[in-house]
Amino acid sequence: MLKAVILIGGPSKGTRFRPLSLDVPKPLFPVAGLPVVQHHIDACYRLGQQRNSIPEDDCKSNVSKYCVAEVLLLGYYGDDELADFLLTATQSYPSLRIRYLREPDALGTAGGLYHFRDTILAPLSNNDGSESKQVQAFFVMNGDVCADFPLNEMLDMHFNNNSPQSQHQQKQPVLITVMATETTRQQSVHYGCMVVDKETNIIQHYVEKPSTFVSNTVNCGVYLCSPRLFDTIADIHLEMSNSNGNGIQQHTSSNKNNINQQQQQKPTEERVASAMVMWMEQDVLRRLAGESGSGCSSGGDGGSRIKKDAVCGGVALAATTRNWWSQLKTAGAAIYANRHYLALRQQRQRLLQRKSIDLPLPSPVKCRLATADPNGGYSTIGNVYVHPSAQVHPTALLGPNVSVGEGACIDQGVRIKESIVLQDAVIGQHSLVMHSIIGRRAKVGAWCRVEGSAACSDPNPNVAYAKMTPQLPLFNALDGRLNPSITILGCGVNVESEVVLLNSIVLPYKTLTRSYKNEIIL
Numbered sequence: 087m088l089k090a091v092i093l094i095g096g097p098s099k100g101t102r103f104r105p106l107s108l109d110v111p112k113p114l115f116p117v118a119g120l121p122v123v124q125h126h127i128d129a130c131y132r133l134g135q136q137r138n139s140i141p142e143d144d145c146k147s148n149v150s151k152y153c154v155a156e157v158l159l160l161g162y163y164g165d166d167e168l169a170d171f172l173l174t175a176t177q178s179y180p181s182l183r184i185r186y187l188r189e190p191d192a193l194g195t196a197g198g199l200y201h202f203r204d205t206i207l208a209p210l211s212n213n214d215g216s217e218s219k220q221v222q223a224f225f226v227m228n229g230d231v232c233a234d235f236p237l238n239e240m241l242d243m244h245f246n247n248n249s250p251q252s253q254h255q256q257k258q259p260v261l262i263t264v265m266a267t268e269t270t271r272q273q274s275v276h277y278g279c280m281v282v283d284k285e286t287n288i289i290q291h292y293v294e295k296p297s298t299f300v301s302n303t304v305n306c307g308v309y310l311c312s313p314r315l316f317d318t319i320a321d322i323h324l325e326m327s328n329s330n331g332n333g334i335q336q337h338t339s340s341n342k343n344n345i346n347q348q349q350q351q352k353p354t355e356e357r358v359a360s361a362m363v364m365w366m367e368q369d370v371l372r373r374l375a376g377e378s379g380s381g382c383s384s385g386g387d388g389g390s391r392i393k394k395d396a397v398c399g400g401v402a403l404a405a406t407t408r409n410w411w412s413q414l415k416t417a418g419a420a421i422y423a424n425r426h427y428l429a430l431r432q433q434r435q436r437l438l439q440r441k442s443i444d445l446p447l448p449s450p451v452k453c454r455l456a457t458a459d460p461n462g463g464y465s466t467i468g469n470v471y472v473h474p475s476a477q478v479h480p481t482a483l484l485g486p487n488v489s490v491g492e493g494a495c496i497d498q499g500v501r502i503k504e505s506i507v508l509q510d511a512v513i514g515q516h517s518l519v520m521h522s523i524i525g526r527r528a529k530v531g532a533w534c535r536v537e538g539s540a541a542c543s544d545p546n547p548n549v550a551y552a553k554m555t556p557q558l559p560l561f562n563a564l565d566g567r568l569n570p571s572i573t574i575l576g577c578g579v580n581v582e583s584e585v586v587l588l589n590s591i592v593l594p595y596k597t598l599t600r601s602y603k604n605e606i607i608l
């Protein structure tokens with residue numbers, strides 16, 4: 087049985103995503119018609135369906151070898167902020183158990199995992215009440231990445247690690263398999279960089295966001311972890327506790343198990359007190375890198391707070407993919423992800439049709455792509471998603487790469503391309519919307535032009551396999567204006583008729599009565 091943990095962070099995260107993250111938590115921002123993290127859940131759901139062709143209802147009870155049975159969202163948002171989403175997701179994927187684990191505070195990308203280790207490793211009960219199998223492995227996925235997740239490939243590498251190792255090296259268990267991709271030298275320094283042995287796929291060296299070039303193989307923020315990884319994290323926790331001088335006794339390998347047991351037996355309140363900020367990248371991966379029997383070298387980035395002198399008991403592998411992958415840090419990146427998720431869905435639908443496979447899909451995944459209606463409905467170009475409750479006038483033309491959210495209203499003669507129109511937004515007659523995101527309940531009057539550019543600081547939607555390119559400053563130093571970017575209308579913005587809005591960001595609830603170019607309207 088597998089589980090998946092999605093790291094969704096909390097309200098202090100997602101600042102570059104403003105103003106879109108002001109009224110909806112970034113992990114729930116809709117891309118190609120689904121909240122960002124639902125694409126992760128969808129990938130986990132499909133894994134079970136594809137690998138084992140298990141009927142949807144049997145997935146949990148069968149506890150098949152590679153079936154994800156539970157998805158845990160891990161973050162520090164208030165419970166209320168996720169309640170509606172959890173309800174909808176649970177209804178959409180009845181075979182998956184989906185829960186939210188709230189960290190007492192921001193514990194970092196590994197601190198929260200360690201804090202909730204018992205829950206993550208807990209077996210699930212079968213429908214008949216009997217305990218199911220143990221957790222064989224669990225995925226950890228950064229909630230702010232978008233991708234054609236290669237979960238099958240990661241499983242194959244993790245469990246069938248048959249790659250040859252050098253004569254001097256003993257085969258060691260795989261503790262973690264990291265999804266990796268190739269970038270340019272320039273891009274690489276914005277990510278976790280890994281030096282990987284091409285024969286064995288073992289990560290030999292790891293540096294998080296290095297100041298100079300290390301490698302163009304980068305960490306995609308998606309991991310497949312063995313339960314034993316928690317032993318390594320326990321070591322790190324202990325070392326950090328010691329170096330913080332909080333009185334926990336010095337760790338030796340002989341007392342490691344005792345300490346783990348003591349930690350497990352502690353009442354919840356005490357464990358909350360011992361919760362500690364730890365990072366998967368700087369603390370865990372960096373320590374594991376080089377654990378291929380050649381000993382742990384000290385590395386050169388100087389950024390880790392942990393010495394790499396302990397035996398980690400296993401190796402870290404890199405599963406390098408050529409699949410599409412990108413981060414969702416800025417609003418511009420949402421336009422890019424929208425394009426790729428729409429294309430991916432189209433590709434999957436075609437494949438299923440060709441193979442005449444009737445895969446049981448959860449309700450929101452069905453019937454998502456709009457097509458031109460020959461009986462006088464609206465026209466589309468390329469991939470377009472329109473929520474069934476949205477109203478689109480028959481004379482409107484949408485696409486390519488457009489998503490229209492629930493209850494949105496698109497009036498006659500409207501043209502929209504490369505854009506996301508959110509829930510209950512209204513686009514008035516004969517207006518043009520291009521490279522833009524129209525916020526929830528925003529209103530664009532008649533004969534308006536709302537246009538952004540496929541900016542150079544965001545992944546260019548026209549470039550395949552584009553990653554985040556180095557950021558341009560928000561403002562041009564010469565004239566103080568906003569550098570070209572997509573146009574964003576915040577929630578409840580009202581644009582009066584005949585206004586032209588170019589490369590601008592409008593904060594929520596503003597009313598625009600005149601035209602703007604390259605400005606942030608506060």
Ligand SMILES: Nc1nc2c(ncn2[C@@H]2O[C@H](COP(=O)(O)OP(=O)(O)O[C@H]3O[C@H](CO)[C@@H](O)[C@H](O)[C@@H]3O)[C@@H](O)[C@H]2O)c(=O)[nH]1
Pocket residue numbers: 093094095096099160161162189191192193194195198228229230231276277278279294295304305306307367413
């Ligand atoms: N639960 C929880 N989640 C967190 C916390 N801090 C961050 N996260 C979540 O963890 C993910 C990554 O966190 P960032 O701190 O934003 O890291 P990053 O700059 O995106 O870099 C990471 O991802 C890159 C790939 O996208 C990697 O290349 C890089 O090495 C690193 O893993 C995000 O989804 C974020 O919401 C925390 O305290 N608690």
